[in-house]
Structures are given as C-alpha cells and as structure tokens.
Amino acid sequence: MTVFLTFLGLLAITFFIGRVIPIDPVLAVVGDRASNAVYEAARVQMGLDQPLPVQFFRYVVGVFTGDLGRSVSTGRSVVEDISRFFPATLEMATIGIIIGVVVGVPLGVIAASRQGSWIDQIIRIVGLLGYSMPAFWLGLVGLALFYARLRWVGGPGRLDIFYDGLVSPVTGLLLVDSLLAGEFDIFFNAITHLILPASVLGFFSLAYIARMTRSFMLDQLNQEFVTTARVKGVPERVVIWRHAFNPIRVQLITVIGLSYAGLLEGSVMIETVFSWPGIGNYLTTALLNADMNAVLGSTLVIGAVFIFINKISDVLYRVLDPRAR
C-alpha cells in the first residue's frame, strides 16, 4: 500500500514537472508557424484542454498500461528505448554491487575486529573519500590511468568496435548473451570494458557497506555472549565470523539493498563518462535535447526501481529477522 502511494507520489511529481516546463508541448509538436486552428486542434488531440485532474488520471492510466509517450530524439516509444538500454545499466550496477559486497563486508569486519589499528584508519579514510569524491571524476581519472597509460582495461563503451553487434541480444546482458552464443572472446572483451566502470561504482557502495558492517560488528562484539565465547576459549576467527557476524547478516541485506538502489542512481554519472549505452546515458542525452517524454520516462523507471528495491530489502528484513516481526 505504501509502495503504491509512493509510486503515485512519484507519478504526481513527474506529471507536475512535465506541466510546469516553460517549453510548450503543443508548440514543440506543431512548430511556431502553425495557425491558431492547427494549434488548437493539436492541443485538443493531446488532451491538454482537459482539466488538470483529468490529465493526471489519463497520465496514470497511460503509465500503468505501459505508455510513456514517444521520444522526440530517437523516434521510438520511450518504453521500447528503456527496455533496450536498461540491461546495460543493470549489468554494470550488478557487477558493481558484487564488488562492493565482496570487498566491503570483509573490510568492515576486519576494521571492527581491529578497532583503532592502522587498517581501521585506512578503511575510515576510504569511507570518507566515498562521500567526498565525485563519481564522474574518479571514472575519468580511472580511464586516464588504467586505459590510456597502463592499457589494463578496455576503453569507453561496452565492447571494442570490432566486436560490436556480433552477438544478438537475448537478455541484453552482454556477459550472459555472449556465453549463450558461445563467443568466449566477446565475453572476455566485455569484461575488460565492464570492469572499470563497475569498480568505480563498486568503490562507492564499498565505502558505505564497509562503514555499516563495521558499526554493526562493533555492536555485536560488545555483547556479553561474545565475551562468554571468548572466555570459553573459542578461537577468535570463530568468534568473529560465527558468533558476531551471523546475527548481522540480516541487517546487511538492508544496507546492500540501499546501496544497490544507490548504484542505479550513481550509474547516471558513470555512464556519461564511459559512454555506456544504459538508461543513465539515455536520460542525460534526453536532458540536453529537452526530450521531455524520455526524461520523465527514465526518471519514472529509475525512481520506481529505486522504490521497489528499497521495499524488497525492507520486506526481506522483516521476514528474515524474527525480532522485527
């Protein structure tokens, strides 16, 4: 119910933004040399003569039946565009969150178990940098260093030009599609292109995940049952990973869900830097072309996924943690 209300709120905001724009949507369609009669006819045809609540109702119905209008710059329907671009974003964000979790959680645990040591300080600094470093800047510096200087990774885009279009899209996820087609060199080429943007995204989720893991672990390590286990002579490794880490797994799910949703947002900037053909790039291109249907459509989709992921992690938390029931 709250999800539905939030989504309706999101719709109201995008609708509102679409209506307050100084650009006249009718003028954009008919051009400024159209006669008054043509202008009026187009206005009626677009439903703009109706009262605002009616317009909003039609807009909501349109969205729920999968109609987000037509993009002016690509000429296709916005839904078609988004379903074409979204898998690229999904692929990058997913690899990003995997990096963030695989590196971030152990870092957080280590920092908590050696509180105050040099490794704790380093992790703290990494965390602070995650809050104060522009993602697009880190992406550019990464490109200059690892692509231009060291030649360790592939450049912008999802594949080398040579491989472009060789794999027919099934899922839209290149890593999956190339494996399905048995094209292993395309698979590895895709990895070299994906690894840098995904690592940059991963760095930002890592900073947050490590910090939260550390504070959850500190809470646990100060509990009496941990002291009891230590007094009983349980090895420190077992104390940390079984006694202290097990109870915080559920809390971590919420944190990971939140940062996954955050990555979708962060990908907007990263995609611009890496010319990554995802929804973020689509959104920024549309923004610069004043392609309002595409802007509002992508805002709506990113917003909806964001709300949805947050809700899922919330529900999972309640299902998995008996105390929260």
Add this chain to the structure above:
Amino acid sequence: MTSTRDWLLEDSPTSLWQANAGRAYRVFMALLRNPLSALGGVIILVLILTAIFAPWIAPFSATGQNLQARLLPPSGVNLMGTDELGRDIFSRVIYGSQITLTIVGLVALISAPLGLLVGAVAGYFGGWTDRLLMGFTDIFLSMPKLILALAFVAALGPGINNAIIAIAITSWPAYARIARAETLTIRNAEFIQAVQLQGANPLRVIVQHILPLCTSSMIVRVTLDMAGVILTAAGLGFIGLGAQPPLPEWGAMISRGRTFILDQWWVATMPGFAIIIVSLGFCFLGDGLRDVLDPKSEGK
C-alpha cells in the same frame, strides 16, 4: 585577557548575549580539541577567505583567454596548468570557490528553514496535519535525489540558479524528519505548556520556543549534507545542466577537461581535487560538530 575568558565561561551569565557567547566559545574550544574537526574548520575557513579575496589571490583572470598558452602542463607560472583556451586553471579553481560557496549557502538557506518549518508544524499539531505533511515528506525521501534534481533542472532549464532550486527541493525532506522528531520530544515539555497557558498562539510557540531547540541538530545535519550538495552541484555542472560556461564552476571544468583526459590530464583532474578537499572539510567539520552539539547520536 583572562577576564574575557572568565566572562565567557561564567557559570551564571547575566545576559542572554553572555550566555550565547559562552556557549559558542565552549563549542569552539571543543572543536579545536579534535584534530580532524579542526582541520575541517580550517578548510571551510580557507574556502570562505578564498572566495572573498579571490581577485587578490588569483594570479590570472578566470575568463581571460590566451590562445598561445593552450593546454600547458602545471609549472611555476601556471600552478595547475592551463585549459584549452589558455586560461589559468589555478585561477579558475580559486574563482570557482565563490560559486561553490554560493551554491552551498543558498541551498542551506532555502532547504533548512523549509524543512524545519514543515517538520515543526507536523510534529506540533500532530493528527491529520502530521500525516499529510509527513506522507508528502516520505514520498520525497524515498526517491532518488540526483535523478529528481536532474528532472527538475530539465524542467526549469539549465543554469546555476535552477540547479540551486532543484537541489534545495530535493534536500528539505531529511530536515523535516529531524525537526519533527525533535519537536515530538519537546512538544509536551512544561515550558511549552507554560507558554501555551500564557496565551501564545501556535505560530509564536513554534517560531520562538520550538525552532530554536531544533537548530543544533539541524546545523550538524546541514554541515554533513554539504558534501553531498557539492557533489550534486558538480554533477549537474558536469552534465551541462548547472553553471554555464564561461563560469569557472568545478564540475563544469571537469566536463571541459574530459576531451583532453588522455593527454592533458591536469585539465580535468585539478578541479576534482578542489571538490574532494572541500567536501572532506565539510565531512570533518560535521563529524566534529555532531560530537560536540549532539553527543547522543555519536557513531551513527
């Protein structure tokens, strides 16, 4: 000299002015004791001084072009090198501090009072007012901030003023939540009841007696949020929706340097360092202020 200090630390101040000055002095001294927050304070102070004295500090003009000196690497003359129009990057970074400070200041001035008012009204009246206002706030809170800011700028048109408005629109809900929580804890306090019995109207109670008590946690939160505001503003500038050229906004400067990142790395890299240092400064200062002003939420 000791008399000034004694006057500031007087246990029973004789005037409101003395009490406030004493409190400010204690907060200041507590901040100095923590090296990181002192560093943060110094960074912000340097930012403010740089913005004020930019014309005297910067060796060159921020917009003056010199096509014979294009894309020069960092040297003794051009500390951070020059960009594609031969402009001195160091001077542009210096002037850029004015823009950053304006953005940060205006966003704080718009969103904090707005959030305070919404939260305090919701918390004070409760019931339907509360549910309506907080429902609205929660909808805003559950949406991705950057995307929402992008959509607002797209609607309002690119430019630094619209970027400020868009960021402010997306930042107030967090402040409303805090103000509501604070208001709920003091709403039923005896001194509030006393004021009500004296016949004060709700507006007076909220503005004169509730809002002042919310300010310290608000200052902490606003300071901590400033790093995010700087990053969002720089991001808007980077995409081309924030400050427009030739304004020396740091994010827009990075965006210009993109083209040269492979050969002339300094054009895009240098403004990034400025962003990182200033954001870190706000993080440090915010952390320190939280420990001093709001000890109960320490370590959160």
